[in-house]
Amino acid sequence: MPHDRINIVRNPTPASVAKTPQDFLCQLDGPTLIIVEGRDPGRCRALSTLLHGNEPSGLKAVHGWLRNGERPSVTMLCFILSVSSALEPPLFSHRQLPGERDINRCFRPPFEGRPGLIAEQLLGLLDEYRPECLIDIHNTSGMNPAFGVVTHEDPAHEALVALFTRRLIITDIKLGALMETSRPEFPVATIECGGNRDPVADRLAVEGLWRYLQQDQVLQLPPDGLHMDLYHHPVRLVLAPDTKIAFADEPDPEADITVPRQLERYNFGLVTRGTFLLWLGPRGHSPLRLQSASGAGELTGYFDCIGHSLYAAQTMKLFMVTDNPVIACSDCLLYAAPETGHRVLDV
Numbered sequence: 001m002p003h004d005r006i007n008i009v010r011n012p013t014p015a016s017v018a019k020t021p022q023d024f025l026c027q028l029d030g031p032t033l034i035i036v037e038g039r040d041p042g043r044c045r046a047l048s049t050l051l052h053g054n055e056p057s058g059l060k061a062v063h064g065w066l067r068n069g070e071r072p073s074v075t076m077l078c079f080i081l082s083v084s085s086a087l088e089p090p091l092f093s094h095r096q097l098p099g100e101r102d103i104n105r106c107f108r109p110p111f112e113g114r115p116g117l118i119a120e121q122l123l124g125l126l127d128e129y130r131p132e133c134l135i136d137i138h139n140t141s142g143m144n145p146a147f148g149v150v151t152h153e154d155p156a157h158e159a160l161v162a163l164f165t166r167r168l169i170i171t172d173i174k175l176g177a178l179m180e181t182s183r184p185e186f187p188v189a190t191i192e193c194g195g196n197r198d199p200v201a202d203r204l205a206v207e208g209l210w211r212y213l214q215q216d217q218v219l220q221l222p223p224d225g226l227h228m229d230l231y232h233h234p235v236r237l238v239l240a241p242d243t244k245i246a247f248a249d250e251p252d253p254e255a256d257i258t259v260p261r262q263l264e265r266y267n268f269g270l271v272t273r274g275t276f277l278l279w280l281g282p283r284g285h286s287p288l289r290l291q292s293a294s295g296a297g298e299l300t301g302y303f304d305c306i307g308h309s310l311y312a313a314q315t316m317k318l319f320m321v322t323d324n325p326v327i328a329c330s331d332c333l334l335y336a337a338p339e340t341g342h343r344v345l346d347v
């Protein structure tokens with residue numbers, strides 16, 4: 001039975017940390033908070049990674065840091081929670097344990113089931129230690145460049161994301177994700193480092209984590225200016241749970257939707273009005289739903305269904321297009337941000 005308590009480990013020595021990320025996870029024995037005292041122990045910051053067991057870039061970066069033993073500038077709270085999902089064979093392939101809820105949808109009441117209990121404990125530990133900010137490091141399941149996601153648009157959130165990347169999505173969709181606990185006095189940013197099998201994503205996590213660990217200030221924009229690409233208020237294209245999905249280069253007659261393999265190439269590329277996206281089966285567009293901050297809605301305005309095909313209805317950036325059928329059906333197939341909400345920040 002996987003653990004439902006967060007273990008606390010303080011100041012592990014480099015020699016005590018196992019050589020590989022996999023052995024390190026076995027050492028952790030369940031959801032863990034690692035606390036490393038900083039040069040200034042009077043301040044602290046928080047970091048979370050591996051909320052999803054198939055997203056290892058942040059975990060690898062944390063493991064490398066702990067093996068190296070570099071002291072952070074302020075005390076660091078490092079949450080590594082979905083250890084059992086990550087270790088479920090094959091390694092780093094399960095977002096959550098089969099039959100369990102996605103823990104990054106559990107950071108709001110009711111705190112039910114094992115992931116809910118663990119999420120509630122994390123929130124209790126944040127109340128107890130009162131870190132000045134939190135970064136939650138993820139990977140995407142399809143090919144994506146790195147980007148940040150925040151719920152508040154202000155310089156502190158932008159500065160946190162800029163430690164890792166210059167692409168930023170501002171969302172008001174409420175899902176129960178950890179970043180939704182963000183408040184002006186406690187900024188939280190999600191970092192999507194890139195694809196979960198991409199060495200570029202691993203490197204980006206290492207470099208961003210290093211800045212987060214070493215900089216004295218992480219909530220102020222750099223004085224020499226900053227260029228950021230901002231995308232506002234994306235919508236999610238979600239599928240009914242019983243949708244039969246296929247990934248193929250021609251329509252699958254057995255499937256409700258067939259997603260061409262090249263769809264994920266559009267990640268952060270612009271799709272213009274009329275761009276073909278995917279094929280619809282005999283149920284037409286009925287398995288598809290749009291999810292926005294105001295709830296579930298019609299596809300109209302974002303997507304056009306013509307015959308047995310789905311097209312973009314306006315110019316948009318697509319992101320988090322997944323090639324994983326389980327994630328497509330249980331979470332969402334893709335996010336779309338209208339280009340009308342795109343702004344370039346130059347400060």
Ligand SMILES: [Zn+2]
Pocket residue numbers: 051052055138139
């Ligand atoms: Zn994730």
